[in-house]
Amino acid sequence: MSDFIMAAQNGREIPKEDVIFGISRRANEMIAEVGDENVVNATIGALLDDDGDLMVLSSVDDTFMGLEPVEYAQYAPIGGTPAFRTAAIKAALRSYVPKGQVRAVATPGGTGSIRNTVSNYSCPGDQILTTDWFWGPYKTIAQELGRTLATFKLFDDKRKFNIEDFSKRVKEILANQDRLVIIINTPAQNPTGYSLTVEDWKGVSGFLADLPPEKRVALLVDTAYIDFAGDEDEYRKFLPILETLPANVLPIIAFSMSKTFTLYGLRCGAMICLAPDEAIADEFVRVCEFSARGTWSNSPKAGQSIIANIYADPDLLQRVSDERAEIRNMLLERGHAFEEEAAKVGLTILPYDAGFFASIPCDDPAAISAKLEKEGIFLVPLAKGLRVSVASISADKCRMLPAKIKAAME
Ligand code: PLP
Structure with missing residues (x-):
């Protein structure tokens, strides 16, 4: 039975709350309660610095600030x-x-x-x-x-x-x-x-x-x-x-x-x-x-x-590329820290090359992620496993996570 009142469902499965935003909301609630040093929010799909702040290329930001109104206000x-x-x-x-x-x-x-x-x-x-x-x-x-x-x-x-x-x-x-x-x-x-x-x-x-x-x-x-x-x-x-x-x-x-x-x-x-x-x-x-x-x-x-x-x-293009290379290197270091540590503790992850995320195949991802949430670790449960955003946590946290995930799976 559809739970819609006025809206037409049209065959779509529409959750009450977006899964990832829901987890992020719970992570933020826990941060407010116990402090961010006690919470790992590895759900976010954006590159954050080690303090959890959004990283923005300053060269791009300067270009934005220099726009004339006609460059943004016009259609x-x-x-x-x-x-x-x-x-x-x-x-x-x-x-x-x-x-x-x-x-x-x-x-x-x-x-x-x-x-x-x-x-x-x-x-x-x-x-x-x-x-x-x-x-x-x-x-x-x-x-x-x-x-x-x-x-x-x-x-x-x-x-x-x-x-x-x-x-x-x-x-x-x-x-x-x-x-x-x-x-x-x-x-x-x-x-x-x-x-x-x-x-x-x-x-x-x-x-x-x-x-x-x-x-x-x-x-x-x-x-x-x-x-x-x-x-x-x-x-x-x-x-x-x-x-x-x-x-x-x-x-x-x-x-x-x-x-x-x-x-x-x-x-x-x-x-x-x-x-x-x-x-x-x-x-x-x-x-x-x-x-x-x-x-x-x-x-x-x-x-x-x-x-x-x-x-x-x-020159500006070069500045953008150089800045991007810097934040990319930081990201790659985090990803490899996670990968290395997973290998050390015997946690199987899917073949990882680079980027914002790594995944761990497992049975019952929802139960494992709920267990980890209680310890202040927020990951995204997918149909066949768990997704970790290495983009949103420090290299130290990337090193700390594999053992915790492995323990939650046992
Ligand atoms: N494709 C994938 C796999 C993504 O993860 C994202 C963003 O998270 C996008 C496409 C598109 O993002 P946007 O619409 O912000 O360019």
Whole structure:
């Protein structure tokens, strides 16, 4: 029975409170009671310093403070300002020069790119495919749009990317529908920290290249954490592989400025297609702008102006990159501290490469996280395990956690 009074449920599972925000609320209540030195809040998806304060790139902040009113108060064009679109492509691809037709459409964060890809490249009732360890809002977006989320196993029993299960699930779904949106979050996946290797990508593209040409696939690469994985060009080495795909498989990059420029609250991002020809690229702009008009209309202009101004000034761009490298190194140190300590105490974590999160597979994650909460340790229980945000806790806390989690699991 639905518990809705006036609202239409429309097949959606709508919790009373968002799980992660609920846990964060309880963590803050405990902090107020016992002090923050006695609480570990490893739930937050933002990079915080060791004292728990949000880290903001000062170069980006200075650029924001220097904006003229017209650069933020005026409407931006539906698909983004021309300077932003150019800058977004540079930020997403860096030194990679694509062979095909690249187009960018502004979106309010990477979330908007995911939403517009699902709405334009699948049909109501379709299944959308992603990994079994996935970012919860993929399911929310699918449900909002009358689609369902299907998953494939991210890892095989050798802890490698599970190309067999990926291929099997794609085939099964395409036996029942003509289109498929596939969402792969890499590098530094949320929630595992896994990054697909170039070999993994060759497997994915090799399989997709052999699909019947009448099937239409949108391969959405959610790169929300790409600039927090390691060397920024090294982690873009998979991009040329996307361009080997045939015309019935369209690679789309969901590029988020939330982490890359520490602009989480400004809602700035872009969806970028690597299309094989102009007709597919122009259609991409047309349909995505149409969807934008019917949802958020134009995306906020402030973030677009900030990014455009950064890319117009090579010295400023260098300052941003240098500052980002510094906070990235701090993050990577935390992640590796967690990984090392987990190995030492014998806590199995999923293959972790980099990024904001690491995950621990376990039975009954809800019970284990409830047990840990009593000790002042707040993690996010997922369907198949626990997620730890190494982005929001100090390296010392990262070292302290594995033994506590292991004990709670015993
Ligand atoms: N994709 C993943 C996996 C994320 O974790 C996030 C943010 O947490 C996003 C996309 C998009 O974030 P935003 O809409 O702030 O750009």
